[in-house]
Amino acid sequence: xxxxxxxxxxxxxxxxxxxxxxxxxxxxxxxxxxxxxxxxxxxxxxxxxxxxxxxxxxxxxxxxxxxxxxxxxxxxxxxxxxxxxxxxxxxxxxxxxxxxxxxxxxxxxxxxxxxx
Numbered sequence: 001x002x003x004x005x006x007x008x009x010x011x012x013x014x015x016x017x018x019x020x021x022x023x024x025x026x027x028x029x030x031x032x033x034x035x036x037x038x039x040x041x042x043x044x045x046x047x048x049x050x051x052x053x054x055x056x057x058x059x060x061x062x063x064x065x066x067x068x069x070x071x072x073x074x075x076x077x078x079x080x081x082x083x084x085x086x087x088x089x090x091x092x093x094x095x096x097x098x099x100x101x102x103x104x105x106x107x108x109x110x111x112x113x114x115x116x
Contacts, residue, residue, distance in 0.1 A: 004053060004056070008050070010111070011049060015042055015107050018107070019039060019042030019043075022038040023035055023036070023042075023096075026092075026096050034093055036093075038096045038097070038100040040082060040085070040093075040100060041082065041086075041096060041097040041103070043100070044079060044097070044100065045101050045104035048079065048104055055068060055071035085097070086098070
């Protein structure tokens with residue numbers, strides 16, 4: 001079985017690093033007052049990662065795949081709420097939140113390289 005704690009730590013570190021770089025670039029482009037969108041999105045990506053980890057560990061311990069719907073809907077509802085908050089503030093913040101949330105997808109595509 002994959003060492004989930006170690007992989008989660010590496011993914012979290014990668015999301016944080018991507019988020020900081022995106023925040024710096026986004027702040028230079030759209031202004032420092034709207035540069036917190038990628039930070040909000042990256043925080044949401046980390047929360048989604050830990051929620052997914054918790055759901056997977058729960059399913060493995062129960063040896064069943066039942067109960068995944070609530071976690072799935074919860075994660076996407078949380079992401080939608082973050083996007084709504086960003087959209088209510090400004091278009092630039094909405095784009096920053098979207099970019100930050102996409103960090104989880106980007107990191108998960110390269111995570112297979114970190115598995116032992």
